[in-house]
Amino acid sequence: MSEEIILKIDHLKQYFPVHKKDENGNPLFVKAVDDVSLDIKRGEVIGLVGESGSGKSTIAYSVIGMYRPTAGTLLFKGQDLNASGKRSLSMKKDMQIVFQDPGSSMNPHQTIKEILELPLKIHGICRTKEERFKKIKELLEMVELPESYMWKTPGAIGGGEKQMVAIARALACEPEFLILDEPTSSLDVSIQAKIINMLLRIRKERNLTYLFITHDLSLMRNIATRVAILYLGKVAEIAPAEEFFYRPEHPYTRMLISSIPVVSEEEEALKPDKIESRGEIPSPVNIPPGCSFHMRCPYAMDICSREDPVMFSVDEIHRVRCHLCEQNMAGRAGLTP
Numbered sequence: 001m002s003e004e005i006i007l008k009i010d011h012l013k014q015y016f017p018v019h020k021k022d023e024n025g026n027p028l029f030v031k032a033v034d035d036v037s038l039d040i041k042r043g044e045v046i047g048l049v050g051e052s053g054s055g056k057s058t059i060a061y062s063v064i065g066m067y068r069p070t071a072g073t074l075l076f077k078g079q080d081l082n083a084s085g086k087r088s089l090s091m092k093k094d095m096q097i098v099f100q101d102p103g104s105s106m107n108p109h110q111t112i113k114e115i116l117e118l119p120l121k122i123h124g125i126c127r128t129k130e131e132r133f134k135k136i137k138e139l140l141e142m143v144e145l146p147e148s149y150m151w152k153t154p155g156a157i158g159g160g161e162k163q164m165v166a167i168a169r170a171l172a173c174e175p176e177f178l179i180l181d182e183p184t185s186s187l188d189v190s191i192q193a194k195i196i197n198m199l200l201r202i203r204k205e206r207n208l209t210y211l212f213i214t215h216d217l218s219l220m221r222n223i224a225t226r227v228a229i230l231y232l233g234k235v236a237e238i239a240p241a242e243e244f245f246y247r248p249e250h251p252y253t254r255m256l257i258s259s260i261p262v263v264s265e266e267e268e269a270l271k272p273d274k275i276e277s278r279g280e281i282p283s284p285v286n287i288p289p290g291c292s293f294h295m296r297c298p299y300a301m302d303i304c305s306r307e308d309p310v311m312f313s314v315d316e317i318h319r320v321r322c323h324l325c326e327q328n329m330a331g332r333a334g335l336t337p
Contacts, residue, residue: 002042005075006177006209007063009038012072014058014233018285030284032058034233035072037311042176045203045210047224047241049217049256053284054230056213057100060179063211064097076177093123096175100182102166106154112140112165113150119172139168144198160191164198171202179211184219196223218260221245226317229253232284232292235311239318249320251275251297291323299324 014033021027033055040046050056061067063074065087074081076095081087099105106115116136119125126132137147143164154162163183170178180199184192200223203210212224220227220241228238229252237250248254255275277296282288288295294304303323311321314329 004042005039006042006077007040007211008073008075009036009040009059009063010073010075012036012059012062012074013070014055014062014067015070028285031233031287032284033062034287036230036233036235038228038235038238040177040209040211042209043207044225045212045223047220047227048211048213048230049215049220049227050230051215051281053232053281055233056215056230057181058233059230060097060181060211060213064095064179065092089123093173094175095177095179096170096173097179097181098163098166098170098183100185102162103154103159105166106162108154110153111150112152112154112157115154115165116140116150116169116172119169123173125172125174135172139172142171142202143168144194160187160195163187163191163195167195167199167202171206175208177209177211179213181213182215183212185214185216217256229256232282232287234292235321236293237318237320237322239314239320243318247318249314249318249325250322251299251324252293 012033013031013035015029015031018028018030036055036059038046048056048059058067062069063081065081068082076091079091081091113136116139117132120132120135126135136150140147140149145161145164145168149157149161149165154165157165167183183199184195187195196219199210202208212220214220217227224241226238227241227244229236229250231252237244237248237253239247244253245257248257254273255277258274275298278298279295282292282295288305290303290305290307291297291300291309294300297304301323307323309321309323309326311319312326312329313319314325
């Protein structure tokens with residue numbers, strides 16, 4: 001894996017107005033993403049994990065250009081993605097997205113051949129019909145679909161096959177960076193495994209970088225190089241996958257990992273002690289002061305309801321945003337919190 005940072009997300013904020021005002025007359029916003037910073041190195045698979053409403057897909061849509069950020073900077077290969085307000089065709093070519101529901105992003109009246117041919121025409125990858133036909137055959141082979149599928153329409157194939165076509169369409173542009181927005185969440189387990197293995201093979205063959213978005217933390221154990229946990233628009237913890245699962249620091253992370261189903265007593269013994277959360281997830285329109293998790297955290301201290309914690313480093317590759325973890329680290333180092 002290269003040390004080159006292919007995507008730098010720096011203090012990203014994405015607020016959406018709700019056309020209401022608070023008791024003081026100030027406009028209210030849904031703070032979908034609230035000051036997220038993340039560096040993604042070339043060749044990595046970054047797992048972005050969180051519950052529904054945590055801001056995972058909003059980050060993806062901000063990066064890909066569907067939303068213009070409220071604040072913050074997005075640098076792709078050193079270029080500011082939002083500097084000119086309009087992205088170049090080459091920049092769009094190098095960064096592609098695969099959506100959760102592939103059927104909604106395909107024209108039901110087009111054949112698979114026409115769907116895969118369009119990005120080849122737009123980006124001038126193949127000049128002639130013969131070259132495009134050959135490229136489409138290669139793309140279908142890459143995603144393990146027979147050549148005959150190019151004459152089918154989306155309505156004539158299953159959900160897993162549609163997702164394979166969506167992946168093939170994203171790969172048609174020969175991108176360097178791929179955003180996978182819950183690409184297997186609507187599929188059955190056997191198809192999920194096939195698509196995951198296929199994505200890992202393609203990444204290795206093409207030296208791709210993935211931002212893999214999911215709510216399924218267990219999926220990340222053997223896929224991601226690093227995992228970031230989101231809670232109410234903020235990163236709670238980020239660490240290499242192995243360290244993340246065997247040495248989680250944040251109470252929210254520990255709560256999620258302890259709830260992952262396992263099939264053996266040995267695996268159960270490796271999980272952290274089960275943490276029971278309290279209360280409900282706050283509204284993203286009315287996030288409480290202090291740490292956004294303090295109302296559900298069984299270890300909450302007075303400071304947690306007053307001050308929003310900042311990210312600090314557990315070590316060179318593990319970072320966490322939690323007052324309790326920071327105090328514990330200070331205690332282990334023999335320092336005064």
